[in-house]
Amino acid sequence: MTVYINRVGSAPDFDALPIAKLLDYPGEKRDFRPFAQAQFALGEKALFVRLMAFEVGPDPQSRLSVALEGGVLLSCFPGGRLEELGGGGLGAKAQEIGSEDLQGIYWGADLALPLAPLSNRLGRTPAVGMTMRGNVFKSLHGGKTGRDHFGCLFPCSPFDLGDEGQVRSFLAKPGFGELTIVGY
Template sequence: MSFKISALADLSGADSLMVAKIIDYPLAKDEYKPFAQARLCALPEGLAVQMWAFEANPAPQSSLKAVLCKKGCAALSVQLWSDGRLEAAVDGNPTPGICTLSPLWGEDLQGRYWGGSMVLNKATLQQLWGENCLEVGSILQGNLYKLSTDEAKPHMGSLFPADFGGNPYGENSMGEFEFVSY
C-alpha cells in the first residue's frame, strides 16, 4: 500500500496530513525502539518532509532520514541529526543548498521530541525527477528511517520493511509514495 502525499499552500495545515509511523525495528536487540513519525506534502516551493522522534536524551548520532526517488532517476536523501546537523544528498553525494530546515523540539503528553520540517527545493526535484514530479498521480519510491549508531542505544527503524542486514537504502527496501488530491 502506498503512502499518500497531499498538496498544501503552506505548512500551517500540516496537522491535517497523514502521519507515517516509523515502527519497524527488525534488528533491535533490546526494547529501545523510539517512536518516530513523519508527514510529507507538496508545497509551491517544493516537497516538505516533516520528521520527529520522541527521545528523552537523544545521542548526537541519533538521526531521522528520508530517501526518495522517482523510478529510474537519481535518489535524494535528507538526514537530520538530533544535534541539528542536516545533510541533503543526491545519489549519496552531499549537495548543499537544496533543502531548508525549520527545527522543532518540545514536550507533550508522550514526552520530549525533536525533529524538523525540511523543504526540498522544487527546481532541484524537477531537474532530478521531471517537471511534473510533484503533481497528482506521480509516484515516488522511498523510505523513512530512525537511526542511531550510539553504543548505548543503537537502533535502525523504518516506515516500510528495510533490509538492515544488507542494503537498507536499496530498491528492495523501498515503498511507494503517491501524490493525491484530498
C-alpha cells in the same frame, strides 16, 4: 502500504496532515525502539517533510532520515544539523523542531526540498496522482548512549547511514515503498 503526500498551498499545516509511523525495527533484539514518525506535503515550490522522534536526551549522532528515488537522502540530527547524502545538491532547508505533547518529548526537523532540483533528480515534476518511491529511517550507529538501533517506515535491511559505502549500496538497490501525491 501507501503513504500519502497531501497537496497544499504555499506551506503545510502539519496538524492537519496524516502521519506515517515507523514501526519496523529489523534485527532489533532489545526493547529500544524509539517512536518516530513522518509527514509529507507537496507545496507550490517545495516538498515538505516533517520528521519526529520521541526520544528524551537523544544521542548527538541519532538521526532521522528520508530517502527518495533519484538518489535523494537527507538526514537531520538533534540540534538542527542537516546532512545531504546520495549526491546532495538539492539545496534543502531544515528547521529544528522539538517540544512535548501528549505522546511525550520529541525532537526533529521540518525539511523543505525545493521542487526544481528535486524534479531534476526524480526525472519528473511531483504532481497530484504521481507515486514516488521512498523510505524514512530512525537510526543510531556507534552512539555514546549504547542505544544503537535502525528503524524504517518500509521494510528494508538495516544499514549504517553514516557509512558512505553502505549508503551507496542502499541507494543502488533501495528498500522503498510508495509515496502517492493526493489533492484532498
